[in-house]
Amino acid sequence: MSQLNYESHEFDVCVVGGGMAGICAAIAAARNGARTALVHDRPVFGGNASSEIRMWICGAHGEHNKEAGLLEEIQLENLYRNPSLNYSVWDSVLYGKVHFQPNLTPFLNCSCTDATMDRARDRISSITAWQLTSQTWHSISARYFIDCSGDSILAPVSGAKFRIGREARSEFDEDIQPHTADLKTMGNSLLIQIRRTNEPQTYTPPRWAYKFTQPEDLPHRIDGVKAANFWWLEIGGLDDTIKDAEAIRNELTKIAYGVWDYIKNHAPERETAKNWALEWIGSLPGKRENRRYVGDHILTQNDLRSGGLFDDIVAYGGWSMDDHHPGGLLYEGPPTTFHPCPSPYGIPYRCLYSSNIENLFMAGRNISVTHAALSSTRVMGTCAILGQAAGTAAAICSQHKCDPRELGVGSRLRQLQQTLLEDDCWLPGVPREISDLARSAELFSNGKDTLHLLDGLDRDRENESHAWEGQPGDNIEYSWPQEVTIQGLHLTFDSNLNNDKRMPCTYPQNGSRSAVPKSLVKSYRIEAMDEAGRWKVILHEENNYQRLVRLPLTVRTRGLRLIPEQTWGSSIVRLFACEPLDVCTPKIPQVPDGPAFNSVRGRA
Numbered sequence: 001m002s003q004l005n006y007e008s009h010e011f012d013v014c015v016v017g018g019g020m021a022g023i024c025a026a027i028a029a030a031r032n033g034a035r036t037a038l039v040h041d042r043p044v045f046g047g048n049a050s051s052e053i054r055m056w057i058c059g060a061h062g063e064h065n066k067e068a069g070l071l072e073e074i075q076l077e078n079l080y081r082n083p084s085l086n087y088s089v090w091d092s093v094l095y096g097k098v099h100f101q102p103n104l105t106p107f108l109n110c111s112c113t114d115a116t117m118d119r120a121r122d123r124i125s126s127i128t129a130w131q132l133t134s135q136t137w138h139s140i141s142a143r144y145f146i147d148c149s150g151d152s153i154l155a156p157v158s159g160a161k162f163r164i165g166r167e168a169r170s171e172f173d174e175d176i177q178p179h180t181a182d183l184k185t186m187g188n189s190l191l192i193q194i195r196r197t198n199e200p201q202t203y204t205p206p207r208w209a210y211k212f213t214q215p216e217d218l219p220h221r222i223d224g225v226k227a228a229n230f231w232w233l234e235i236g237g238l239d240d241t242i243k244d245a246e247a248i249r250n251e252l253t254k255i256a257y258g259v260w261d262y263i264k265n266h267a268p269e270r271e272t273a274k275n276w277a278l279e280w281i282g283s284l285p286g287k288r289e290n291r292r293y294v295g296d297h298i299l300t301q302n303d304l305r306s307g308g309l310f311d312d313i314v315a316y317g318g319w320s321m322d323d324h325h326p327g328g329l330l331y332e333g334p335p336t337t338f339h340p341c342p343s344p345y346g347i348p349y350r351c352l353y354s355s356n357i358e359n360l361f362m363a364g365r366n367i368s369v370t371h372a373a374l375s376s377t378r379v380m381g382t383c384a385i386l387g388q389a390a391g392t393a394a395a396i397c398s399q400h401k402c403d404p405r406e407l408g409v410g411s412r413l414r415q416l417q418q419t420l421l422e423d424d425c426w427l428p429g430v431p432r433e434i435s436d437l438a439r440s441a442e443l444f445s446n447g448k449d450t451l452h453l454l455d456g457l458d459r460d461r462e463n464e465s466h467a468w469e470g471q472p473g474d475n476i477e478y479s480w481p482q483e484v485t486i487q488g489l490h491l492t493f494d495s496n497l498n499n500d501k502r503m504p505c506t507y508p509q510n511g512s513r514s515a516v517p518k519s520l521v522k523s524y525r526i527e528a529m530d531e532a533g534r535w536k537v538i539l540h541e542e543n544n545y546q547r548l549v550r551l552p553l554t555v556r557t558r559g560l561r562l563i564p565e566q567t568w569g570s571s572i573v574r575l576f577a578c579e580p581l582d583v584c585t586p587k588i589p590q591v592p593d594g595p596a597f598n599s600v601r602g603r604a
Contacts, residue, residue, distance in 0.1 A: 005136035011037045011105070012398040013391070014127065014142035016112050019047020020057065020380045021364030021387035022148030023098060024070040028391030029146075030103035031588075032419065034398045036391075037140055038098060039129050041111040045094040047150065048286040049380055049503070051087035054191050055286045056229060056502050059381020060318025062343040064460045066497040069425040071384040072547055073588065075501040079514045080545040085504050100591045107140075109133045112149070115157040123359045124158050144394040144404070146361040148387055151242050152291035160357045161294035166371040174301040174372045176323060176339050184326035186288035186375070187237035188245070190252035192230040192260060193280040195507040201277040203264040210258035213266045218259070220334045225263065225273045229505030232335040233259060237326030241290045249285050255329065256281050279507060288324065288365070288378060295368030296405065297350035301339075304373055308346030312408050313427050314389040314420060317382045318343025323375040341376050344428045349413065352390050353404035361404055363390035385425055392419050424458065424492065424548040431456030437486065437582045441478040445470065458492040458576040467494055467574040470564070476578050477561040479529075486555050488584020489526065491562070494519040494574035495547035516545045518569030526551070529559030552584050 011034075015026040018040025026038040048055040057075075059067045066072070074097055082089040098106050110131040118125050126141040147154040155162040165183035169175065212218055221232045233256055236248040260281075263273050299308075301321065308316070321339035325331045351368040354360040362368075363386040365378040376382075393416055397407050407416060421432035434454050443450045445468065452466045453476065460466050468476065496517040516522075526539040538555060545568070560580055564573040 005134065006139070007136055008139045009037065009105070009141065011035045011140065011142045013037070013144045013146065013394045014039065014140050015146045015148055015391070016127065016154060017047070017147065017149035017364065018042070018045045018098070018106070018108070019148060019150060019364065019383070020049050020071065021383040022047070022146075023074075023094060024384045024387035025146050025148055025363050025391035025394075026104055027070055027097060027101050028388045028423070029395045030101050032392055032395035034103065034395040036104045037107060037142065038104060039107045039110050039112055039127070039140065041109070043109055044091045045098055046091065050094070051091050052284045053282055053286040054087065054193060054229070054280070054503070054505070055231070055380070056505060057381050057384070057500075058319060058379040059500075060316065060343045061320065062318060063462045064497050065318050065343055066500060067381045067385045068459070068497065068547065069385055069388050069420070069423055071381060072424065072495060072501075076495060076516065076546055079501060079516050083514050084511060085514050087503065090503055096591065100589065102589055107131060107138060110138060112153050112157075115154060117158060122357055124154065124357060127154070144359050144361065144397055146363060146390050146394055147293070147366060148362070148364045150287055150365055152293060152362070152366040154360060155291050155293060158357050158360065160354045160360055162291045163294060164291050172298075172300040172302065172370055174370060176301060176321060176372050177370070185237045185241055185290060185371075186324040187234040187326065187328040188241055188248050188252065188285035188287050189231050189234045190249070190256050190285045191282045192233065192256055192278070193506060194225065194276045195279040196509040197275050197277055198509060200274050203260060203278060205257050205261035208254060209261055210254045212258050212262035215268065218262065218329075219332050221329070222259075222263070222267070223269070225276050225506070230256075230259070232329070234324060234328035234335065235330065237289075237324070237328055238330070241287055245285075252285050253281075253283070275509075289371070289374060292366055292374060293362045293368050294355050295351045295353055295362075296355050297348055297368060299347060299351050299367070299369040299373045299377065301370065301372035304341050304345045304376055307342055308348070309429070310346050310348035312349040312413055313346035313430060314349045314352065314393070314416065315347040315382070315385045316344040316426065316428055317347060317377050318345065319376045319379045319382065321372060321375040323372070339375070346428060347377065347386065349389070349393065349408050349416070352386065352393065358403050358405075361390045361394055363387040388423070388425055389420060392416060392423070421456075422490070426459060432458065435579060435581050437484060438478070438579045441480050441580070443476070443478055445476045446474045448474065450476065453575065453578050459497055467576050468578070470573050471571070472565055472567065472573060473563065474573065475561045475563045476575070477559065478580055479559045481558075483556050483558050485582065486553050486557065486560060486580050488553050488581035489551045489560075489562070490577055490579040490581055490584075491549040491551070492575065492577035493521045493544070493547050493549070494576065516568045518567060519574055520545060520547065520568050521564045521566070521573060521575070522568050523565040525563050525565065526553070527561050527563065528555045528557040530557070535559075535561070546588070548588075550584060550588070
């Protein structure tokens, strides 16, 4: 008789994979009303961005194009709590965002192994997952599933259509593809982090490390310690990056220790590395590519280059088409080619759900794209906003009891797009709709221009400001001819979207330090006019560090005003939106303070 544990669960939405795409998908689904599960096969969240792998979160190139939404919220939390940019603290930021999100149940150390199918309707009924730490089999039923696993684990167990490898150039008329299709992919990388010290550091490699003794051993790949995050420590694209993952990891481990030996002991420029010490070498490689789902639209190189002008846009990209050679270190030429790509370009909703499994979404590097398009869409900043789009879509499908394909037209598509915009996900070419309550009021501010506060574009564009600007103490005032009921206030502050807010790849001697962007408003107050025409403070915030703030209010008044009092360091106050709402659902939970340990011990 089996002594293992078996548990069954039911949810509206089940997300598989807890990298940046999965985190954002799960939080978005939960905040939009869906009972959500997040199944992740590692002990920490973050995927390629976690402390286990430590890859940069990259995204769209260009001025003011950084991804906002949940990703910006998470990164601002990290800047506030983690000024020394410590990876353990970063793990705790991700942990807190997931574990203390209402409506969301996480399953860590839990690997999806199978799916139960309703073949009559081409739907996934449930998944089976093995939780290593608790030795428990979990059966998780849901109405909708979102595969954010990167490796697309739900494809082989559900029968969902997928692609792998490089398309022939002729199939989609993509000039950066090979002439003949193949199964080659971009490889896996095992990262190195180093720290500068104030004295010389010796290094003795393990005997089993590979030997690199001359520049010709690492052509086009190294320049002393100016090696960024060693992303070029890459192999596996000639193999199967899923089936051969352990063999690839073993090779990369020998390579990584050998490369640091070369830098310290053999490189012509080794003097520049004299005071640098090995801080960390990963034990889990980061992956770039394997299975890609087939959706109702396959995004191509030509879609990207034409700007992605889709009516059903739900996200955007803007990284170069960064196509790593499948040979990795086995290839003697440059490790990657940066093919030109506009920033931003739109990504359509039709790339985020399966063409043949009726209740399956996907988000991250496994969306419906060609290999050429993947070389741009795979970066984590883009993956994060794809996750938020998929999670929001799944929650809206749950509200309407409709399948993903049915959501992509008419008023339901508009609801999806406007919900994303309300949650600070920029959709190039689609303005955020402004409430009737705000439009019915007079708006003024100490003689300053308030036009941009209601233009529905909550970020600057190149050489084009879209913010209200003032000084601490200035006010933004709404007035109505008669009393109105205000249920909330939507605020979008300036968090400097030209700052990528990345975690570090190396540690200089003085340490890597971060801080909340100086441009953000730290303290402000909200005042409402009473029946006698006097202004009364109804809310006072003294420690804001977020860009998007949706404040629940319940007040009847003829006037409402915002007074920014202090920024985190700038002498100028900038706001992109200040909008009274007649309906407001706050989506950023206030996490309660933990109890004293003594009170917990007393309950034991």
